[in-house]
Amino acid sequence: MAGSRMKLELSRVVQGRSRLGVLRGLGRTGQHSLEVPGCLLYTHFGTVPHLTQDTLHTLSNLPSVTQVTLSNIAEHQEVLEEFKDGFRKFAGLHDTVLYCSLHDPATFCPTGYTTNKTVSVWGSGGRIELTVAKFMALQKTVQPDWYQSMADGETWQNNTSRKRVRKSVDRTLTHLDECLLVHQKSQELEGVEVFGVVEGGDILEERLRSAKETAKRPVAGFCLDGLQTGTMDQALRTQLITAVTKELPEDKPRLLQGVGRPDEVLACVEAGVDLFESFFPFQVTERGCALCFSFDVSPDPERAGRAPPAVLELDEERDTAGETQQNGGLNLDDQTQMTSFEINLKDKRYQDDFRPLVDGCGCYCCKNHQRAYLHHLLVTNELLAGVLLMIHNTAHYHSFFDALREALANDKLDLLKRRVLREKVTSF
Structure with a gap:
């Protein structure tokens, strides 16, 4: 983990915050790169909704990183384990970098199901409860190039108490430490990068604490969670992101979850965000x-x-x-x-x-x-x-x-x- 290959090379920082550059060293062999600000390719179980691989590749400006979510994959764990060669080969995804996130950004995730030891994801068959052990077993099966650490992201509702927000930050840091421990001992995950998750709801002090503590860990980048569209006023979101990005190292990418509208993308880029999930075109299509x-x-x-x-x-x-x-x-x-x-x-x-x-x-x-x-x-x-x-x-x-x-x-x-x-x- 110490020698992370993923490196963000910035060519410009505009007005002190908006970052232009290239994220290099992506993939197991490090041959891929992604321009920032940029977005990932959104998929359901490795396929862009409505499109076959052939149709998809009629498009010229596709990003080099494909996002898959555990909410889609977790229920197929046994099939993938039997297959043995990882999700990229299973889904016929060639020459792409695989990023595995916890939840599907286009799907509403019910709350009230996290515990000190578990988080839940929702597949077509209903709720699947994940411990760190099960979460990491899934990562070994999926064999992504990078993944977000397990996190308690249930504090995006406006009325979440300060105590609950603090607990979410504590749990998320504990999950991260436990994930890193398993990761470092795992041969299957050698060369795979981990993104730490910054939580903290709408409480500035908790956001800053989450960012500072996560930045101390050997992570390749950061996921900013709990700032999804429809959960927070744009001005407050921008204020929180601006404060958080000041605490994060300049040379590591910041990925914002659950925000896709063009006006919001622009505001968040100005606050220091590098990467977005491209689920918005799917929602518009639906x-x-x-x-x-x-x-x-x-x-x-x-x-x-x-x-x-x-x-x-x-x-x-x-x-x-x-x-x-x-x-x-x-x-x-x-x-x-x-x-x-x-x-x-x-x-x-x-x-x-x-x-x-x-x-x-x-x-x-x-x-x-x-x-x-x-x-x-x-x-x-x-x-x-x-x-x-x-x-x-x-x-x-x-x-x-x-x-x-x-x-x-x-x-x-x-x-x-x-x-x-x-x-x-x-x-x-």
Whole structure:
């Protein structure tokens, strides 16, 4: 563990907090890298929802790290143990770095089931209780390249008492120490990296204590937990993340769990976050919606390798969708509510709309199909609707991260924020 291969090389730090760089030394052999700020590839049991591996690889700007979750994998432990060759080979995932997290960020996780010794994950068959021993046995079976340590993350509800938050930080540190102990003695996990989890609910002192203590351990990076969309006001989240990142070493990555909306991504990058989970395109797809927000900051959109700007449509539909989001309302429905960054293709207005989802988008869906066709597929419940929407939403979201890195490199972050948040922007 002492000689962690994973290394964050920063090329710029903008306004003291936003970090631009490359995370190098990923994977058992260390040959992979990931640009930051960046995101991971979200999967269900190793597969991007709605997409086959072939379809997925029609997309050009995919991240090198694939996220799998124990909530999907735990119930298949026996099958994987019998297989013996790890999850990557089992799922046919070639040439990717495997990151294993505890929970699925797109799925609501019931609370009230942690104890001093256990945490619970929820698979299709219901609740699975994990001790550190069972958690680590799963990691040995999955054989990821990096994983988050076991953590008590049940303090994201606003009314959690200070005593309960303190207990969550204590338990999480204890779990981390126990995981590291097993990890260091395990041959199967040689060369595998561990991310420590920073908890602390909405209590600043506990967040700082969790960060400082976790940073003392031999971890390769940090997961910031309990700050999910819909659980906390954006201003408070930014304040907590800014304080926490000051306590974390500069050369180790910070991964934020459960936050995916573009406006929130921008705020969290400004607070010092490096990595995100890309579950947001999946949620948008499940709503029958298409991501349709502008993020172009380059003077020459026709330049090689980048799609021209997304056409910005200030239709009423997107404006009304935005109203439910801007108030930072603290309900869990935020995860399922339509946002101002998408258009609802089930809406009748699209039945005679023969434009692509986003003008200038280079994805397969936008090049070959029109909004009217997507509307038809959705109202007739055709499976192809999910496939085409997931292709576009994944491509659009990852292009947003490309634009974010470009904006940081060229001092255009403020312009990007105006584009994404639609300030001072007129409709086409």
